Amino acid sequence: MGIFTDVWTWLTTGSHWTENGGVLQRLTEHAYLTGVCLLLSCAIALPLALWLGHVGRGGALAVNLSNAGRAIPTFAVLVLLSMGPLGRHGDWATIVALVLFALPPLLTNAYTGVREADREVVEAARGMGMTGWQLLRQVELPLALPLIMTGIQTAAVQLVATATLAALPGGGGLGRLITAGFGNYDTAQVVAGALLVAVLALLVERALALVERLLDPMRRGPGPRRAAAESGEGDGADGTGGGGPDSGGLTSKTPAPSHSAA
Amino acid sequence: MSSTATGGPEGCLAQNDWLCGEYLRTRQSELLDATVEHVWITAASVGIALLLALPLAVAARRWRAARGPALGVTTVLYTIPSLAMFALLLPVFGLSAAVVVTGLVLYSLTVLVRNILAGLDAVPAEAREAARGMGYGPGRLLFEVELPLALPALLAGVRIATVTAVSLTTIGAIVGYGGLGNLIYDGMESYFKSQVLTASAICVLLAVAADVLLLWLGRALTPWTRTRSRARKRGTGAGRPKGTKEPRGTQQPPPGTAGTDLVGKAG
Numbered sequence: 072m073g074i075f076t077d078v079w080t081w082l083t084t085g086s087h088w089t090e091n092g093g094v095l096q097r098l099t100e101h102a103y104l105t106g107v108c109l110l111l112s113c114a115i116a117l118p119l120a121l122w123l124g125h126v127g128r129g130g131a132l133a134v135n136l137s138n139a140g141r142a143i144p145t146f147a148v149l150v151l152l153s154m155g156p157l158g159r160h161g162d163w164a165t166i167v168a169l170v171l172f173a174l175p176p177l178l179t180n181a182y183t184g185v186r187e188a189d190r191e192v193v194e195a196a197r198g199m200g201m202t203g204w205q206l207l208r209q210v211e212l213p214l215a216l217p218l219i220m221t222g223i224q225t226a227a228v229q230l231v232a233t234a235t236l237a238a239l240p241g242g243g244g245l246g247r248l249i250t251a252g253f254g255n256y257d258t259a260q261v262v263a264g265a266l267l268v269a270v271l272a273l274l275v276e277r278a279l280a281l282v283e284r285l286l287d288p289m290r291r292g293p294g295p296r297r298a299a300a301e302s303g304e305g306d307g308a309d310g311t312g313g314g315g316p317d318s319g320g321l322t323s324k325t326p327a328p329s330h331s332a333a
Numbered sequence: 334m335s336s337t338a339t340g341g342p343e344g345c346l347a348q349n350d351w352l353c354g355e356y357l358r359t360r361q362s363e364l365l366d367a368t369v370e371h372v373w374i375t376a377a378s379v380g381i382a383l384l385l386a387l388p389l390a391v392a393a394r395r396w397r398a399a400r401g402p403a404l405g406v407t408t409v410l411y412t413i414p415s416l417a418m419f420a421l422l423l424p425v426f427g428l429s430a431a432v433v434v435t436g437l438v439l440y441s442l443t444v445l446v447r448n449i450l451a452g453l454d455a456v457p458a459e460a461r462e463a464a465r466g467m468g469y470g471p472g473r474l475l476f477e478v479e480l481p482l483a484l485p486a487l488l489a490g491v492r493i494a495t496v497t498a499v500s501l502t503t504i505g506a507i508v509g510y511g512g513l514g515n516l517i518y519d520g521m522e523s524y525f526k527s528q529v530l531t532a533s534a535i536c537v538l539l540a541v542a543a544d545v546l547l548l549w550l551g552r553a554l555t556p557w558t559r560t561r562s563r564a565r566k567r568g569t570g571a572g573r574p575k576g577t578k579e580p581r582g583t584q585q586p587p588p589g590t591a592g593t594d595l596v597g598k599a600g
Contacts, residue, residue, distance in 0.1 A: 141493065141497055141500065142496050142499070142544070144503040144514070144536050146503045147536060150518075150520070151533060154521065154526060236414075236415075236416055240521055246416055258424055261420045262423065262424055264417075264420065269412075269414070269417045269421065272412050273409060
């Protein structure tokens with residue numbers, strides 16, 4: 072079990088963190104890549120998906136994109152883009168590849184969220200004379216928010232993973248620690264790098280799950296039945312039973328596990 | 334950029350073109366070997382995962398206390414990026430195919446356990462009651478009623494797991510067991526364009542082929558979903574003697590209930 076002590080020694084050696092190409096530099100690169108690409112892909116995907124969901128078009132596209140995203144190897148796209156004309160422009164090959172793989176979960180979830188907003192509520196809002204824009208902003212968007220957040224969470228985890236792979240064709244990020252470790256036959260560094268990547272992915276996943284819980288209007292507000300009682304008692308403690316069954320890149324496809332079964 | 338400038342009559346290999354028939358001809362056996370490795374790594378991973386997922390899902394269903402941990406652990410595993418997963422398994426197995434297969438088993442397990450659980454949860458309580466009333470023991474109930482009814486969800490899980498595994502196998506190139514990923518990796522290091530593109534294309538084709546194949550297999554294994562839709566097309570669907578109307582809960586009309594028919598047969 073010498074590997075554990077080796078990894079521990081590697082991780083606790085200060086120079087491994089601060090040196091050029093060390094953990095801190097790679098972590099910064101990783102965070103930067105992930106953050107920029109998450110913003111970019113949200114800016115592309117969310118307006119498009121909300122609009123498509125609002126007008127009720129492009130459902131097949133939204134579903135098939137997810138399936139296609141699964142079938143196309145991230146590694147292949149990263150290598151192909153870095154060898155193509157984009158490869159000469161610094162980080163752009165990596166950024167394009169990352170955004171491409173973050174789009175499907177965002178599009179699919181946001182689209183499904185808007186489409187599955189309770190039709191009766193939508194009809195009622197329309198009956199009250201809401202315009203299309205008001206309807207989208209005040210009814211469909213809040214109702215779709217949980218799924219949109221799930222999409223963002225999935226996309227972020229996907230981005231952390233893809234940014235790791237960017238190291239293979241020579242990009243930055245924490246994956247470089249792993250590939251460099253393989254290059255030097257330094258197993259301790261490989262495992263240490265992998266641990267850091269895994270911890271980062273899990274932290275991002277948990278953090279976004281927390282944000283999701285905080286933002287969910289259905290959970291925060293009083294239950295729909297007791298909407299009249301405005302007193303502050305209803306700060307939804309009912310969100311505990313689920314244990315977050317809707318995380319980790321597994322969008323729909325199967326009915327969500329229900330809590331009711333005997 | 335390497336030899337693109339020569340422009341001579343040396344053919345696409347020398348010119349390092351993206352598309353190159355000559356590459357396909359001359360490296361046929363290399364491509365075939367890589368494809369075979371890719372397929373067996375994927376098949377072994379999903380196969381082992383399925384063998385493990387069935388008892389796990391059944392256990393998670395039987396003992397409610399096991400459910401939370403089972404889902405939680407698999408979610409954590411699924412969140413770990415593939416390169417990190419393989420790297421973490423390296424000290425356990427060394428540079429071997431076992432690193433890749435184990436990593437892929439862990440990912441597939443997540444998808445399969447979730448899907449089988451969802452399928453078992455969706456078994457109508459009436460079907461279970463009916464079987465129990467007919468004297469089915471727990472074992473027979475599981476194998477003759479619950480699992481067949483959960484089969485469509487299970488197969489959907491197998492499809493997702495397989496397609497994912499085909500794509501993730503490429504990362505196995507980091508330990509030298511990535512099937513077509515090895516060719517992509519080598520092609521990347523030597524800047525060999527047609528090798529990267531060809532290997533990537535075969536990889537996508539494999540994923541699509543596996544998906545279609547499993548779709549067919551699913552249709553063959555769940556014939557009741559088909560007879561129902563065919564009967565409806567002919568317009569005789571209304572004449573079913575069992576008389577349960579269309580499913581109340583389901584939103585999508587076409588597939589019909591896998592449920593009621595099968596219980597009718599089992600009885």
